[in-house]
Amino acid sequence: MKELHSNNPKALILRQKMQFAMSGFRDRMGFHDFDPKDFEVVPVRVTIPELDSVFNDYRIVHISDIHMGQWISSKRIKGVVSLVNQQKPDLVAITGDSVSYLADEPVLDMLRSLEGLKPHDATISVMGNHDHWMGAAKIRKVMDESGIVDLENDVYTLKRGDASLHIAGVDSVTLNQHDLGQVLHRMPEEGPAILLAHEPDFADTSAATGRFSLQLSGHSHGGQVVIPGFGTPFRGSNFKKYPLGMYRVGDMLQYTNRGLGTNVFWFRINCPPEITVLKLHN
Template sequence: MNLGGLRFARRHWGLDWFEIKHLTLTLPRLAPEFRGYRLLQISDIHMDGWMTQRRLTAIMDLVNQQQPDLVAITGDFVTYATELFVADLRFALSRLAPPDGTVVVLGNHDHWQQPELLRQMFRDVGLLDLNNAVHTVRRGNACLHLAGVDDVRAGAARLDQVLAQLPPTDCAILLAHEPDFADVAAATGRFDLQLSGHSHGGQIVLPFIGPPFLPSMGRKYPIGRYTVRSMTLYTNRGLGVIPRLNCRPEISVFTLL
């Protein structure tokens, strides 16, 4: 999409509603070669009647404009009926082109809706499915490990398998759809950062009260940045699902130090 098309999208599809949030994170085990690394997170696309191919394609162009080194997507690609929306997802996500790739994990909605269709789409598009797996980015001899657990609520998370694959040294970032998994991840002492979604930041946030409704495994750490033991956790507000109140959809851009 050219600049004129992006301006059209902003006016007619509400792209200004999507907050691009920039954060700087200091990770103690990050190698000097990765200082200044740009990691972008999106979550909870929830492809459905509102999150159309056209809207998501415009969002992906907005993601590309941030010039991330790597993109992480932390689950819930669909809301329902994967077979109806997987082609639209394939079209939009194929636009992502970060130099170090795009890593993904599934969420609870994905497991309810034919997850193998999504996994095949990941393979077709070239997304790295961190299904209880580890992917390592290298800068010379320096390593940055990206790990992912499959969905916790679906009973598919196998952190033991992840730890068995994860080298004992260097910075490690964990993708886990449900943020409250941070208590388990932090207890291992192996992860510097966990990226999550799931809660949509509460979606409806009432003044002086906060979000009245939160999903299980998204109630303790529902929005933003936390420190859990020695690990940083960030819970992204997600992109999809309406209505929202005082809780804008979010694209998170992290500069690692």
């Protein structure tokens, strides 16, 4: 597949310089240590009526928007991996933007820390717009070497005896790399399905198919700023409607994770980094 890059090279170079400078400042000042109190573990109960009882209490730990090398340092990502493993996941789902504006060797080394994830079944991921801007091929290579399954418009089927649960993924909607038709073509007719899509507003499209019980997304960072009683005032392309938390879209549930990292501005207000623990029930 053709490599995609930012359509504004000057802006990208400026942000790369900002990331490099801010990362250096972070490390010189010692602001890179992992503190579990910085992260919120959010339990979510998800009811899927079609789910076979053998999958009751199936546990999916969902993380997103790591943006390696910005606020997320080497120490922080290793701490996150440990915190995820403490949740005893059956499956780990990563919904894109694992890198930000740099994908040099130090950042790729941080990405390799994800090989420490220890779910019962698998760690699966989809790409986000930043992953493509920084070179999806090399990021996929590191993910593959780390034992992570990339769902590039594909389907991963979990089996328990005769029962099935399908986990599907679409590539970046922002960069028009998604192919939902291919996903549906590859999807077995029997068994409930969950879709990973980096961009949450894609839920309007996926819900309309009637094939998915749940979509998991990121992209928004929850807006990074949340005003109590109002929500986030910061909404952008593909996260205007579903910026954070749970929504019902037709007959499908949409869950938008607030992400782990930050982008450009390294702060959050009332919007802590999130590790979501979804327990499935029928």
